[in-house]
Amino acid sequence: FFFHCCHFHFVFIFEWKVCSTYLHIHLNTDPNSVGSFRMLIVYCCKGTCNFFLDFFLTLSCQKGHKIGYKCFLAYRAYENYTDASQKCQERGGRMAMPRDRKEQEALAEYVKSVFHGNWPVWLGISDERSEGLYLFEDTTRVTYFQWRKHFLSSQPDGGKRENCVAMSSDDGDWWDTYCERRMYYLCEFDV
Numbered sequence: 001f002f003f004h005c006c007h008f009h010f011v012f013i014f015e016w017k018v019c020s021t022y023l024h025i026h027l028n029t030d031p032n033s034v035g036s037f038r039m040l041i042v043y044c045c046k047g048t049c050n051f052f053l054d055f056f057l058t059l060s061c062q063k064g065h066k067i068g069y070k071c072f073l074a075y076r077a078y079e080n081y082t083d084a085s086q087k088c089q090e091r092g093g094r095m096a097m098p099r100d101r102k103e104q105e106a107l108a109e110y111v112k113s114v115f116h117g118n119w120p121v122w123l124g125i126s127d128e129r130s131e132g133l134y135l136f137e138d139t140t141r142v143t144y145f146q147w148r149k150h151f152l153s154s155q156p157d158g159g160k161r162e163n164c165v166a167m168s169s170d171d172g173d174w175w176d177t178y179c180e181r182r183m184y185y186l187c188e189f190d191v
Contacts, residue, residue, distance in 0.1 A: 061191050065110040067103055071189040072096055074114040074121065081164040084122045084185035085137060095124025096186035097136040100144050107186070108146075108172025115169035115184060122185035123174065125165035127156075134165065148173035 061071035079087060088095050098104040111121055124137035134142040147155040148168070156162070156176035164179040167186075 061189070064189075065106075066191060067106045067110075069191055070103075071191045072107055072110060073187050073189070074111060075185050075187065076115075077184065078182040079122070079185055080182050081122055081126065081179040085124065088124075088185070088187035091187060091189075093187040093189040095122060095137050096188045097124045097138065098144070098146075099136075101146075104144065104146050104172065108167070111167065111169045111172065111186065118168055118170035120166040120177070120181075120183045121169055122183055123165050123167050124188075125174075126163050126179065127176070128163040128179065131160050131163075146172060146174045148175050 064071045064073035066072075073093075075084075075087070077087075085095050096107060098107050115121065125134055125142055126137075127134045129135060134145070136142055146167075148171075149155075155174060156165075158176040158178075162176040162178055164177060164181075165174050166177050166181075166183060167174050169184075
């Protein structure tokens with residue numbers, strides 16, 4: 001058994017080797033995440049490796065908010081868009097991608113309960129690849145939008161300069177902003 005600790009992230013690894021078969025079990029009990037279990041069985045012979053089983057399971061949604069088959073978890077750490085995305089991936093998830101009105105409304109209520117006041121929070125949406133074509137982090141096209149509409153300015157308004165999407169913790173509305181800006185972020189995990 002090997003223990004690895006980094007930033008309150010605990011990983012338990014057990015490896016067993018018989019001939020050329022490897023069993024790798026990874027249990028993530030990061031207190032800042034939802035927890036996950038991964039089992040991987042690999043068979044290697046004559047320089048070629050075959051994956052027989054790669055099983056990944058999210059264990060719970062105790063710290064976050066469950067909406068459908070997703071667990072959303074808000075993080076009170078200031079990160080730019082790229083770093084926030086990487087942090088979500090390191091925890092076994094991805095940035096939050098609200099797909100429809102029902103999910104957006106539930107997510108907005110959760111965020112409002114976590115961040116009291118009006119705080120910007122990253123979503124996994126950008127138009128970095130092509131101006132005006134908003135894609136989720138998994139590269140699927142965004143079909144539901146919750147852009148802020150205000151008598152002084154409506155969103156999106158940043159043109160080629162503002163390519164990443166944030167959500168207001170106060171009302172759940174979206175706006176485009178600079179990807180380098182540092183703000184809180186939301187991760188989602190499959191459950």
